[in-house]
Amino acid sequence: MKKKNDENVLATNRQARHNYEIEDTIEAGIELQGTEIKSVRAGKINLRDGYVSIKNGQANLSNVHISEYKQGNIYNHDPLRVRRLLLHKKELKRLAKEVDQDGMTIVPLKVYLKHGFAKVLIGVAKGKKNYDKRESLKQKELKRELQRNFKLNQF
Template sequence: MPKGTGKVLAQNRQAHFEYTILDTFEAGIVLKGTEIKSIRNGKLNLRDGYVSIHGGEAILQNVHISPFEQGNIFNHDPLRTRKLLLHKKQINYLANELKTQGVTIIPLKVYLKDGFAKVLIGIAQGKKKYDKRESLKQKDMKREIDRAMKNR
């Protein structure tokens, strides 16, 4: 099964507009208690999230997973840091990429694969303002072409 396939639960829609995605990796995510139930309900926000490497581990930070409504005392802090499950070679590769100026690692989407929550993370390089305008032009041109083809 290719990377990023499965039931998509959340997507970082701004990522492709704000960044140029250089490479992607699929990672498992370590969750506690009722977090998986909130994720399955689609109650998470990836917009401000990023990945950092500390002590040979990939850490997902600033991703908001809302508390589960029926979870009472078993709920966890919505913005806590979460460990990502990657191979050591992948973590070393990501750590080397982070040393490059202007490069960051961001979560692109969260999906279910064989019953497990997976995160598609991307090595991203920030776009300049003129690159963003170019992306908007491309998007508008594609929309017009699709509209013209539909009306044929």
């Protein structure tokens, strides 16, 4: 049986977990225009180069590409526009405090629907060095190998 959240996931940023070490995650609402939500529901969203910046007490999602809606005609949106994230003031202050530390950034991890509203899961992350990435790949390969051996020995 699938989890309720998993079947509503519209886009994931798989590259983020490879390039960053995720310290903390927060769910945020995302302010979208009329044709944007239609494109998001169709899964026409790319989170790969996205990041979150906090300025003037607001969190903004940048570099996230939401394709234009086919039937949108003249009312279509700009695919790369900056979108506001909806967070509580306490969460914004905490995020701003964490990002002020050296090497910390905020990246979008996935976009999903929850009760009909588009939500984005953002993560406070620290960038990995190349040797950290190689180490992560080695650990992942070792874990896969152990799973294979366990599965073969089980039968």
